[in-house]
Amino acid sequence: MKVLVAYALRKEMVNINWPGVEVIPIVTGEGKACAALELMRALLKERPDHVINIGTAGTFHLSVGDIVVPKHFFDRDLSTTHLPGVEYNFQPDETNFAGFTSIINGCVCNRSFTISTGDNFVTSGSKDQADVVDMESFAMLQACRRENVPFCAIKYVTDVIGSNSVTHWQNQLQDARQALERYFQNYCIKR
Numbered sequence: 001m002k003v004l005v006a007y008a009l010r011k012e013m014v015n016i017n018w019p020g021v022e023v024i025p026i027v028t029g030e031g032k033a034c035a036a037l038e039l040m041r042a043l044l045k046e047r048p049d050h051v052i053n054i055g056t057a058g059t060f061h062l063s064v065g066d067i068v069v070p071k072h073f074f075d076r077d078l079s080t081t082h083l084p085g086v087e088y089n090f091q092p093d094e095t096n097f098a099g100f101t102s103i104i105n106g107c108v109c110n111r112s113f114t115i116s117t118g119d120n121f122v123t124s125g126s127k128d129q130a131d132v133v134d135m136e137s138f139a140m141l142q143a144c145r146r147e148n149v150p151f152c153a154i155k156y157v158t159d160v161i162g163s164n165s166v167t168h169w170q171n172q173l174q175d176a177r178q179a180l181e182r183y184f185q186n187y188c189i190k191r
Contacts, residue, residue: 004048006039008136011173012055014180024048028136031119032075035136039143050150053140056169056176057115057132057155064172066157067103067183068132070115073153075138076130100152103183115153132157156180 002022007013008030016023024046028038039051057068102109116130117138137153144151156179158172 001050002046002048004039004042004046004051006035006042006051006053006136006140008035008055008134012176014054014177014184016181016184018184028140031135032117032139033119036139036143039140040147043143043147043149048149051140051144051152053137053151053153054180055134055136055153055155056158056173057134058159058161058169059132059157060130060161062131062157062160063105064157064160065175065179066105067179068113068115068155068157069100069102070132070137070153070155071112072114073138073141074114074116074130076116076118076133100154115155133161154180154183 001020002024003018005016005023005025007025007027010027013025013027016025024042026038026042028035042048043051059066059068062068102111102113104111113131114129115137116133117135118133119135132155134153134155137155140153141151156172156176158169158176
């Protein structure tokens with residue numbers, strides 16, 4: 001089995017060792033356009049069996065240190081336009097998440113979480129319908145859908161939006177990498 005692991009930034013990369021699985025890491029760059037372009041290039045070159053987007057996210061109501069496996073994705077930039085035929089809301093096939101579970105307050109949580117993707121680093125604003133926010137996952141999901149490759153995202157919560165998000169995000173990167181490595185060692189089914 002070949003798994004493509006997509007990160008927005010090199011600073012978010014973690015060591016994943018799955019016996020018998022070829023893990024191919026890529027760094028896409030931040031934002032939807034970079035994420036979609038670089039992931040599509042990798043999809044066409046590598047032809048993986050599965051794509052996992054690993055990274056960081058902000059939240060309005062969860063806790064720093066939570067690890068969220070979102071099962072509902074929406075594009076917050078497109079959601080405000082309401083143009084006919086423009087898809088901005090998507091829930092992938094449930095089988096994409098087999099073996100991956102969210103860890104909330106240190107406990108396994110099977111709740112269905114939502115992620116909002118947009119081309120801005122959210123530092124304030126009203127609470128939208130998302131549990132976590134990022135800048136890449138919806139675009140990566142769209143690229144995978146076009147190539148019919150199963151996709152999931154695994155996000156470490158680095159900051160509570162409105163509480164000095166940029167500084168908290170930078171300060172939490174090391175903790176995020178360590179926690180995500182432990183997550184893959186302890187909670188994920190070895191594929």
